[in-house]
Amino acid sequence: MNPESLYPFLSTEQGETGSVVADVRASTEEKAAEIVALRESLVDLHGERLVRCARQMAACFQGGGRLFGFGNGGSSTDARQIQELHVSPPPRGRPLPAISLPHDVATVTALSNDVSFDVVFARQLAALAVAGDIAVGLSTSGGSENLLRAFEEANRRRMMTVGFTGYDGGRMAQAGTIDHLFIVPSSSVHRIQEAQTTLYHVLWELTQQALRGRL
Template identity: 65%
Template sequence: MSGIETLYPFLYEGGSDLGPVLAEVRRSTEAKAAEIVELRESMAEGAADELVACARRVAAAVTGGGRLFAFGNGGSCTDAQDLAQLCMRPPAGARPVPATCLTGDVAALTALSNDVGFEVVFARQLAAFGRRGDVAVGFSTSGGSANVLRAFEEASRAGMATVGFAGYGGGGMAEPGMVDHLFTVPSASVHRIQEAQTTVYHVLWELLQRALGGRL
C-alpha cells in the first residue's frame, strides 16, 4: 500500500464496497448531531435565568451609553467578531448596539504582542478604550486563555460588566470574582463547545433586544 492509499486505507481495505465506511460516517454524524442538540437543550435549561439577568445588565449598560467589547483567540475570535457584527449591524427591525471586537486591529495586536506580550493584547486595549459602564465579553473554550483572563481583570478594575463563555469546567473564568456572568458548556470537545456557545450568545442577543425594548 502506498501513496494516497496510505492516507485513506479505509477506502481501499474493502475494495469497492464503501457500504461499511458510509454506515460508520452516518453513525458518527448522527451521534455528533444528537450530542450538540443535547448540549444546547441542557444549556437552555440550566442557563435560562443567568441569560435573562445578563441581558438586562447589558441592556442597562447600553442604555447608559456603554459599549460592548468582545474578544477571544482562534475560533473564539470568530465568535467574538460575529457577536460584535451582530450587535453593530443587526437584522432589520432590531436595535443596533455599539460594539467592537478587539481582534480587528492587526497593528495593535502585533505591536502589543511584540513589544509587551501576547497575554496583554486585550487587556491593554480595554485599558485604553474601555470605561466604567461598558461590557467586556470574552470567549475561551478552555476558560483558561491567559489573555482573556487578563482582559477580565482589567475590565473589572475599570468598572465594566464582564461576560464569559467557556467550556469544560469553566477554567479560570469559573474562579470567584473573575466574571459577572459565566456560561459554561459542559463538554470536553472543542467543536461541541463552540457550537453550543454560538447558540448561547445568539440567544443572549435576542434577549438583549427584548430588554432594550422593555419586553424582558
C-alpha cells in the first residue's frame, strides 16, 4: 500500500500539502531547539543542587531508606519511571528500593472516594514511610494540593524531600517543605516534562556515582 494513501499530508507535491509539511517541519525544528536550549540552561541553574541532592539521596539509601514517588497525570507516569529506574536500573546500576504511589490504584481510588483526592499521597506516606526515606513529587504547575499535603506529611515524618516543578515553582516554591526543589523555567507543559525527565535521570546517575564514592 502506498503510504501517501494513508498519510496524504506527507506528500512532497507542491501546493497546500507541501505548505503543511513545511509548517510541520518548522514547528518540529523550533520545539527541538527550544528543549535543547532549556536542557542546557539547567546545568548552570541546577548543577550544584543536583550534586547536593544526589549525595543526600545516596546517604538515605545507604541507611536503608526507600524512595516514594508521586504526581498526577503525566507526572504520575514520571513517578513510575523513577521507580523503574531505581528498582530495575540499566546495566552496572545498583538496584534501589522505590515505590510509585499513584500506581497503587486500589488505595488511590479508596482514599479519593472515601476521604479526599487531596490526601491520596499524604495518607500513603503516613502508612508506609519512616524517617530517612525519600519523598519525590513531580508537578508542572507546582500547585497540586495533594503534592503539597504529601510534602507536609513527609516533613512530619522527617523524610528527605525532592520536588520537580515548572513555571516559577508555584506553591511548591513557597511551601518551605521541600529540601531540594528543581524548577524548570518554562510555561510550556511539554517542555517542562521533557526537561524534568532529563533532571531526574541525571539525579539518578549522580546518586549512583555517590553510592560508589565517586561524587
